[in-house]
């Protein structure tokens with residue numbers, strides 16, 4: 015049963031999972047094979063970035079494909095910065111995780127899609143462009159029915175509990191909860207930017223909490239801007255449309271870019287023109303029923319005229335530094351999904367690799383966290399699951415961000431740390447009192463080059479000296495690290 019905040023759960027978890035997107039739900043199911051799991055989510059399970067995912071999940075399951083080809087494409091998109099061991103794990107375990115989803119009840123469509131940056135058709139999808147929603151629904155159904163999992167929606171993580179250098183649970187707006195291990199699956203931070211494809215709750219709460227508690231965070235300068243969001247809207251017009259032949263046109267109706275080039279290249283090409291037109295007239299639009307009806311609801315007829323699009327902040331590459339089993343640098347704390355920095359994406363994420371990352375590393379983190387025998391249940395006394403409030407609360411996502419996210423802050427990120435950055439804007443942003451925004455600016459200042467999704471007008475070329483990750487630890491100077 016899912017419980018809205020207000021009921022006191024009589025439940026002693028082995029593992030707390032914060033986040034109810036695909037990473038959190040899949041991790042919870044994997045962990046529940048052996049232990050009791052409490053899932054907390056500030057927004058309803060139906061309102062996550064995961065439910066919005068359109069394109070699909072990449073996996074080398076086609077006859078002409080192999081994990082090493084998938085790995086090579088991932089590394090190419092990551093511009094020399096991917097962590098090879100993490101990419102090997104991601105691509106080798108991908109087919110097995112797709113089978114897991116099928117066994118859980120996800121019905122994928124026939125055939126594989128081609129997306130930008132992929133050299134093979136390797137993207138599985140469900141319901142046309144409704145993949146994330148279909149997958150998340152199946153996982154949520156399984157999680158809610160599982161006898162060893164409890165779900166609390168409308169509960170907001172504020173801080174991590176640390177005792178003698180170990181994470182021993184969470185502090186939420188409803189009280190404190192202890193467990194042997196805590197797994198953050200709180201998603202990314204792209205909603206900090208003014209134009210975004212993400213729901214308002216993607217504000218990087220888990221990343222900031224982990225940093226405050228003593229975990230390392232990295233790669234914050236890499237935010238992927240999706241090239242084709244509907245203008246004046248957060249509606250994403252998926253890469254799969256371009257994979258099926260949709261064209262990008264300028265105002266005079268001329269093509270100006272390779273539609274399947276990496277996202278950062280296409281996004282900057284469009285941004286340089288302000289907006290562009292996405293021509294869907296010649297493609298098989300019936301393959302994308304949800305998208306077409308979303309466009310119609312907004313007054314656009316894709317069969318009649320090209321659709322105006324512009325870039326929007328879409329995916330937060332950086333996050334909490336983890337090893338290949340989701341372990342952060344803070345004992346007892348694990349992370350998976352968009353809030354983690356495993357190194358699989360390098361300087362830019364390959365399309366459809368992020369739901370895959372949620373599955374592969376969500377499972378690994380869950381299994382490692384449950385086996386975390388060093389864990390003490392310190393603090394397992396009266397405050398365990400204590401003090402849950404009684405009032406029903408507003409479940410509007412974004413209402414309980416750890417730090418307030420104002421319109422001014424979001425405009426500042428868009429202006430000073432958008433598709434094209436420079437030192438003057440980043441210095442300005444670094445002075446913001448918002449912790450994560452200032453850390454993003456700090457990371458972008460350190461990277462005095464342009465690579466992948468990070469483009470500095472004052473350092474427009476790639477510099478081999480920066481084939482390293484910018485890692486931040488509380489109280490320390492940023493370090494540049496190589497991850498193998």
Ligand SMILES: Cc1cc2nc3c(=O)[nH]c(=O)nc-3n(C[C@H](O)[C@H](O)[C@H](O)COP(=O)(O)OP(=O)(O)OC[C@H]3O[C@@H](n4cnc5c(N)ncnc54)[C@H](O)[C@@H]3O)c2cc1C
Nearest residue numbers: 033034035037056064067068069070171201351352368369
């Ligand atoms: C429009 C769109 C289309 C996309 N399409 C694709 C695609 O086709 N393929 C692909 O691979 N990727 C795609 N992505 C990216 C992908 O959807 C995400 O990277 C992925 O779903 C992230 O999953 P997650 O579980 O890590 O986080 P999320 O799904 O964002 O879930 C985060 C969870 O954490 C909770 N949370 C956050 N902060 C707190 C807090 N303080 N306290 C308690 N709970 C908290 C949230 O309520 C939520 O339940 C797309 C993204 C967007 C926006």
